[in-house]
Amino acid sequence: MKPPQMPEQPGGDPPHRRGRPPESICESAGTAHRTWLEPVRSRLVASGLTLDDLVSRSGYSKARLSELLRGKGYYPGWEITYSVVRALEIPVSPVCRLWKVAAVEADKDPAWIKSRIRDVRFDEEEQPIAHLGLTQAMWRPYTAYAQVFLQSEQRARQAAAETFDILWLTWEKATTSSNTPLHAWQLLRTTVLSRTPKRPGGHPDIRAAAFSTTAQAEISDLGERLARIDLQAQFFDAISRLPADHMDITVLRYLCGIDPDAIPGIVGLSPALTHTLDHHARGALNELFPDTDTQE
Known part of the structure; x- marks a missing residue:
């Protein structure tokens, strides 16, 4: 008796097989390592390929591929990383740059990084x-x-x-x-x-920016300058406690000096909403610092 045939999908295509998602990334994997590993894992799951498929396409053992996909053990060399990236048809150039950053994070010697890259030749893709x-x-x-x-x-x-x-x-x-x-x-x-120091409450710590403002740099009296820095550090700390969108618009407009008309296109919000968020953020800051000019 012949084994039962798998039903075809609409249009006559063979049934799509979906591989089992890889196990979770190990806690020991660094932030930069996860930066390129997570998109690779997502592409594997979306492709429907199994680990056995990846073995046949990459030429590496299941054990080594499993370790790479979990970020387990030693930081992976570029050769095996490249083989997985190519097998999944992922753009190589951005992964290579992210791999190098993560290799530095993993305390790999610059000579080791350079030699691993040199051992694998590939053509740079054209950026969309x-x-x-x-x-x-x-x-x-x-x-x-x-x-x-x-x-x-x-x-x-x-x-x-x-x-x-x-x-x-x-x-x-x-x-x-x-x-x-x-x-x-x-x-x-x-x-x-993810790379910014945090205050005890969990919000980002940007108080150090108070040391590099133009206004305080122009003050010649040391005591006055220190007092100004202390006030600005408190002010910047208040900015970092604002809701995310309010904080972003405040930072872009008042700390980065970005033209207000350009901010909606940068953050992907409508001009009306951006204006409202800016208004509310300034109102909240003025309540905390009534004698401080927000624009200044």
Whole structure:
């Protein structure tokens, strides 16, 4: 007797087989490691491939692939990472950049990182035109926002670059969302805040920004300057306690100096809603600091 045939899907296509989701990522995996690992895992689940399928496509054992997908053990080399990325048809260039950042996080020697990359030759993919346009338009405001929280220009640029790389990896999801600019902005905020020190209440700590304002730098009297810094540190701390959208608009307009007319396009909100959030944020801050000029 012949074994029963699997029913065909509408249109005559063979039945779609969905693989079992991989086990959870190990707690020992660092933040940067998770940055590229999570999109890879999501693509595997969406593809419907099983771990056995991945074994046949990549040439690596099931045990090694399982460890890679869980972030278990030693940080994976680029060769096995590349084989999985290619098997899942994921853009290689952004994953490679994110892999290097995570390798530094894992205390890998620069020579080790360079040699692993050199051992695998691949062609750079062409960046999607729409993604390139978004990157060019949002690079400056994204970096300015990140620097308020991370202080260092280098760290701010890295956070923005990582955001655009993650966005490239998940570009299909971003472009099928109802609001691509909002999707991208929320990704940036998550990336930045995950790297920002936290106050005991859990809100971000941006008090250090008080040391680099233009106003206090122009004060010659040391005592007056220190008093001004203390007041501004309290003021910035109050900003960080605002609801997320209120905080974002306040940071962009008053700490980054972004043109108010440009902010709706940056955060993906309507001009009317952006204006309302700005008004409410200034009202809340003025109640706490009635003698302080918010614009100043």
